[in-house]
Amino acid sequence: MATLPDIGFATDIVITAQPSKTWIIDRDAMQVSRMDEGLESVRQAVEIALNVERYKWTIYDANFGSELDGLAGEDEAYIIAELPRMVEDALSPDSRVIAVDNYVFTRLDSTSMRVTFTVHTVYGDIQEGVEV
Numbered sequence: 001m002a003t004l005p006d007i008g009f010a011t012d013i014v015i016t017a018q019p020s021k022t023w024i025i026d027r028d029a030m031q032v033s034r035m036d037e038g039l040e041s042v043r044q045a046v047e048i049a050l051n052v053e054r055y056k057w058t059i060y061d062a063n064f065g066s067e068l069d070g071l072a073g074e075d076e077a078y079i080i081a082e083l084p085r086m087v088e089d090a091l092s093p094d095s096r097v098i099a100v101d102n103y104v105f106t107r108l109d110s111t112s113m114r115v116t117f118t119v120h121t122v123y124g125d126i127q128e129g130v131e132v
Helices: 039-051 076-091
Strands: 022-026 031-036 097-107 113-121 124-131
Touching: 022 039, 039 076, 039 113, 039 124, 076 097, 076 113
Parallel strands: none
Antiparallel strands: 022 031, 097 113, 113 124
16 A cells, blocks of 8 residues: 555656856956856856855855865865865855866965866866965
């Protein structure tokens, strides 16, 4: 005996990807300039996700942002071990991001480091970087 009634759910459900259009910020003109849904929109989303501290701003949910601020002042070996995981964690909620690799760590001075990496997206590759 079935515990749930058989009401004939449709099995021909089609899942379609929603457009990822977003407003693009023109930093030179200091204004929102146009709509885009390709590589430029993903580039902007990646930049924002890496620069927004997770859990700090109530406008964003708990799945958005990064925890890179926690690396400030940490040992170089710890940063090299943790930063790739943190970057991938910050970008993983975006279904347009396929993978992140090619991390290059460059010491800027005794207290800071620049890290560059490649973000592979459904629209192409993006070269991105952060400073910690």
